[in-house]
Amino acid sequence: MDREAKNKILIFGGTGYLGTYMVKASINFGHPTFVFARPITPQTTLNKINLHKEFESTGVTIIQGELKEHEKIVAILRQVDIVISLLPFPQVPDQIHIIEAIKVAGNIKRFLPSEFGVEEDRLSFLPPFEACLDEKRKIRRAVEASGIPYTYVSANCFGAYFLNYLLRPHEQHEVVIIYGSGEAKAPFTYEEDIANYTIRVANDPRTCNKIVIYKMQKNILSQIELISLWEKKTGKYFKKVHVPEEELVKLTETLSFPDNVRASVLHGLFVKGNLANYELGENDREASSLYPDYKYTTIDQLLDVFLVDPPKPALATF
Numbered sequence: 116m117d118r119e120a121k122n123k124i125l126i127f128g129g130t131g132y133l134g135t136y137m138v139k140a141s142i143n144f145g146h147p148t149f150v151f152a153r154p155i156t157p158q159t160t161l162n163k164i165n166l167h168k169e170f171e172s173t174g175v176t177i178i179q180g181e182l183k184e185h186e187k188i189v190a191i192l193r194q195v196d197i198v199i200s201l202l203p204f205p206q207v208p209d210q211i212h213i214i215e216a217i218k219v220a221g222n223i224k225r226f227l228p229s230e231f232g233v234e235e236d237r238l239s240f241l242p243p244f245e246a247c248l249d250e251k252r253k254i255r256r257a258v259e260a261s262g263i264p265y266t267y268v269s270a271n272c273f274g275a276y277f278l279n280y281l282l283r284p285h286e287q288h289e290v291v292i293i294y295g296s297g298e299a300k301a302p303f304t305y306e307e308d309i310a311n312y313t314i315r316v317a318n319d320p321r322t323c324n325k326i327v328i329y330k331m332q333k334n335i336l337s338q339i340e341l342i343s344l345w346e347k348k349t350g351k352y353f354k355k356v357h358v359p360e361e362e363l364v365k366l367t368e369t370l371s372f373p374d375n376v377r378a379s380v381l382h383g384l385f386v387k388g389n390l391a392n393y394e395l396g397e398n399d400r401e402a403s404s405l406y407p408d409y410k411y412t413t414i415d416q417l418l419d420v421f422l423v424d425p426p427k428p429a430l431a432t433f
C-alpha cells in the first residue's frame with residue numbers, strides 16, 4: 116500500500132519512554148505520523164527539544180497543545196485514522212479528554228488507550244498498584260461506553276526496562292536482588308517489538324475491540340533464569356540477595372509513594388508470577404500467533420545487546 120493509502124496515526128505521549136519506539140515504528144511502517152506533545156516552554160528539557168527536531172527530520176508532524184484543548188484535538192483527530200495513547204500513569208485519567216474529542220470527531224477507526232503493561236481486566240495486585248490499575252480500568256470502561264473501536268494491548272514486562280532494573284548493567288556491583296524465590300516466571304517484550312507489534316495490531320481488523328497480549332514463548336523467564344543467562348554471557352557471578360514475600364508485602368504497606376507502588380508491581384510480577392499464570396480469554400489474542408512471521412527479539416538476543424551497548428535505564432512515574 117502506498118503512503119497515501121496508509122492509515123494516519125496520531126500518538127499521544129510520543130516523546131516518552133515507549134513513545135519514541137512507537138513513533139519510529141509508525142514511520143518505518145510508512146504511516147503518516149502525528150505526535151500531540153506539550154508546548155515547548157523555557158522549562159522544556161534540551162532532550163525533549165532535540166526529540167522534536169529529530170521527529171520532524173523523519174517527517175513526523177508535531178502538534179503542540181494541552182489535553183484540555185478540546186477543539187484543537189478534535190481538529191487534529193479529523194485528519195487522522197488511528198490514535199495511540201502512551202501517556203504515563205499520572206496522566207492516565209486525562210485520557211478522558213481524548214475520548215471526548217474522539218466522540219465529537221466521529222472518524223477514528225481505532226483507539227489504543229495507554230496500556231501496554233499488565234492485563235488489568237485479568238489480574239489484580241496489592242493495593243498501591245491496584246489503585247493505579249483502577250484508573251486504567253475506568254478509562255477502558257469509558258472507551259467501551261463511548262462505542263469507539265478500540266484495542267487494549269498488554270505487552271507485559273518491557274524487556275530493556277526490566278533487564279536494567281534487575282541486572283543494573285550500568286553499575287559496578289557484586290550483588291543482585293531477587294524478589295521472592297526467583298523461580299516465578301514473567302513474559303518480557305523488547306520495547307522495539309512492543310512498538311512493531313502495536314503498529315500491526317492497530318491496523319488489523321482481527322484485533323478490533325479485542326485484548327491483545329504480547330506473550331512470546333521464548334521470552335517467559337524467571338529472575339533466576341535471567342541472572343544465570345547474564346552471568347554466563349558476562350563471565351561474572353553475583354551474590355544473590357532474596358527479598359522474601361513477607362518483606363515485600365510489608366514494603367508495599369510502609370514505603371511512601373511511588374516506591375510502595377513499585378514494591379507492589381514487583382510482588383505481583385516476580386513473587387506471585389501473575390503475568391505467566393493466567394490463560395487468555397476466548398476473545399483475547401496473542402501477538403506472536405497473530406504475526407508468526409515477525410521475528411521478535413529474544414531475551415537472549417537482548418542480553419547480547421546489553422553486553423555491548425546497554426540501553427539507558429529508565430524509571431516509570433506513577
Ligand SMILES: CCOC(=O)[C@H]1C[C@@H]1c1ccc(O)c(OC)c1
Nearest residue numbers: 232233271272280377380381431
Ligand atoms: C519495577 C517496578 O515497577 C515499575 O517501575 C513499573 C514500570 C513497571 C510497570 C508499570 C505498569 C505496568 O502495567 C507494568 O506491567 C509489567 C510494569
